[in-house]
Amino acid sequence: DMICAIAELESDRQILVSRYIKKTKEMTFGILQISSQIANWLFREHGYRACELEGEPSTLYRPFVNVYFGVAYLRWLSNFEHRTRGEEFVVRAFKGGTKKANHKSTLSYWKRYIAIKESLPSRFYLYCFVPRNVDQLVILGRS
Secondary structure (H helix, E strand, C coil): CCCHHHHHHHHCCCCCEEEEEECCCCCEEEECCCCCHHHHHHHHHHCCCCCCCCCCCCHHHHHHHHHHHHHHHHHHHHHHHHHCHHHHHHHHHHCHHHCCCCCCHHHHHHHHHHHHHHHHHCCCHHCCCCCHHHHHHHCCCCC
């Protein structure tokens, strides 16, 4: 649920989105809006090597690569400074960095995150209504 809600907030679930952040002078890419600096840091310093960036930040437009590094970053944030962190800290730090995790500037992001997360279909609902064949996909309107 966390990944889905953040993807909704960051990119409206669009994979070819990029954003320039004036304050940090960084570009962020893809569905989770990951910067190449963070992805490279996770690759070099923390051993996340299942996906390579191939020296090209646009690799982060690939959904699997983007989500891989996004989840790696969320995982790192959840254990920031070797302390187990709660969901609110992780989400707010994802948006504003660890120094802004408790700052008022990330509070609206947290509130929007909660609203989106609560509006997502439950996993039970998704499990019960997974189409068994292609004909059901059309009936459910999810083609």
